[in-house]
Amino acid sequence: MDVSEITIPGDTPGTEWRLPVLRFQGRDPKAPKVYIQAALHAGELPGTVALHFLCERLRQAESEGGIASDITIVPQANPIGAAQSHFGDLQGRFDLGSRTNFNRDFPLISVADRATLLDDLDDYPATDRLKRQLLHMALGADLVLDLHCDDESLQYAYIDEAFWPEAADLATALEMEAVLLSDGESSAFEEAVGFAWKYEVPGERRSRLPGRLSVTVELRGKRDVDPMLAKQDADGLWRFLAARGIVGEEKVLPAAFSGPAVPLDNVEILRAPEGGAVLFHRNIGQRIAEGELLATIVSRPGQPGGSIDLHAPQDGLVLTRTSDRLVRRRGDLMKIACDGPSSALRKAGTLEN
Structure with a gap:
């Protein structure tokens, strides 16, 4: 060497x-x-x-x-x-x-x-x-x-x-x-x-x-x-x-x-609609079904309606998850590898900055 x-x-x-x-x-x-x-x-x-x-x-x-x-x-x-x-x-x-x-x-x-x-x-x-x-x-x-x-x-x-x-x-x-x-x-x-x-x-x-x-x-x-x-x-x-x-x-x-080997267009990225504490209901490696509860964002703790539930946009495999538990608005929470393309528009190139 x-x-x-x-x-x-x-x-x-x-x-x-x-x-x-x-x-x-x-x-x-x-x-x-x-x-x-x-x-x-x-x-x-x-x-x-x-x-x-x-x-x-x-x-x-x-x-x-x-x-x-x-x-x-x-x-x-x-x-x-x-x-x-x-x-x-x-x-x-x-x-x-x-x-x-x-x-x-x-x-x-x-x-x-x-x-x-x-x-x-x-x-x-x-x-x-x-x-x-x-x-x-x-x-x-x-x-x-x-x-x-x-x-x-x-x-x-x-x-x-x-x-x-x-x-x-x-x-x-x-x-x-x-x-x-x-x-x-x-x-x-x-x-x-x-x-x-x-x-x-x-x-x-x-x-x-x-x-x-x-x-x-x-x-x-x-x-x-x-x-x-x-x-x-x-x-x-x-x-x-x-x-x-x-x-x-x-x-x-x-x-x-x-x-699975899927194009990037088939990757769903779950994002936080508001900032707050994130509670995950599914872990990496799990297969999920459309509509399944994936995460809850506690944005206004203790207040009525102070949390938001996020559901799976389609069937897929949970590939990644953020390690942060305090997340920002539009922060990435999960990547999900799916059989079909995402409905979200994606520019050519990488998934993230």
């Missing part, structure tokens, strides 16, 4: 950030290259600890000549966000300087222009330099995994329809409970990678990308940072790499993915 650091100068005198990069060398230069990163949202740590245990297995495999392709691991992809605390609370999702989500505004370029990402880096603020260097590394690979987590959540993934159903082996290996098929219309990291591949020939859009993969994996919830879960996730990543012939002596073909 080779360990190096990318230094990112800060935007004020005397500050800089260091980004550790771990590289494992494969024996077959023609094998598909792999790039895996975690904690782009700096407070989302299940992926970081999973990669810690995965790298133990990769070091052993590398010493035995058991890795076919080059593998690049960035276990803590956002040192800038990791250093942002506000009154003791980590603020790792948004850059406090620009108010931009760390997983948005990645450059949308053709892979043919990959080298330009590193041109004139000194002209960019630190967050943009970070994003350009992460994207540059990822575009040197064929299989790209961006490890995140949700709030209270099942294990699921956002996968561009251009990679489905080929990517079902990843869903099976990681024992995902759902897949959300994205439209590839945002500037999030995994979609910027997919964009670059789709427009490899400028002006020509490819709708299928066989042999390639760029995906956002949601490794359950923020509090699911646990040694057993981390080792379980590392084993799942290993199974995926083995199934693709990247590690191990033989390919391991997992069983078919049996969970």
Whole structure:
């Protein structure tokens, strides 16, 4: 294993950030290259600890000549966000300087222009330099995994329809409970990678990308940072790499993915009509029926009519739930994966900011 650091100068005198990069060398230069990163949202740590245990297995495999392709691991992809605390609370999702989500505004370029990402880096603020260097590394690979987590959540993934159903082996290996098929219309990291591949020939859009993969994996919830879960996730990543012939002596073909795979238009987002204390009547992982009571918002405690009941808009699977119990007006409470499209209008791109 080779360990190096990318230094990112800060935007004020005397500050800089260091980004550790771990590289494992494969024996077959023609094998598909792999790039895996975690904690782009700096407070989302299940992926970081999973990669810690995965790298133990990769070091052993590398010493035995058991890795076919080059593998690049960035276990803590956002040192800038990791250093942002506000009154003791980590603020790792948004850059406090620009108010931009760390997983948005990645450059949308053709892979043919990959080298330009590193041109004139000194002209960019630190967050943009970070994003350009992460994207540059990822575009040197064929299989790209961006490890995140949700709030209270099942294990699921956002996968561009251009990679489905080929990517079902990843869903099976990681024992995902759902897949959300994205439209590839945002500037999030995994979609910027997919964009670059789709427009490899400028002006020509490819709708299928066989042999390639760029995906956002949601490794359950923020509090699911646990040694057993981390080792379980590392084993799942290993199974995926083995199934693709990247590690191990033989390919391991997992069983078919049996969970729901639905487009983003089929995701119902339950939102709070008023602020207040939320009482949940259903938990993540439960199947629900249309009209079923899901949550109660206590907006004026002790007063007549001081609470509001929220019901399921259609049948579905409760995918995520907020961990907050004091919620704001229009705050997201639940994501529900459904068989049919939501009646709520949705812009192309991501479900949330």
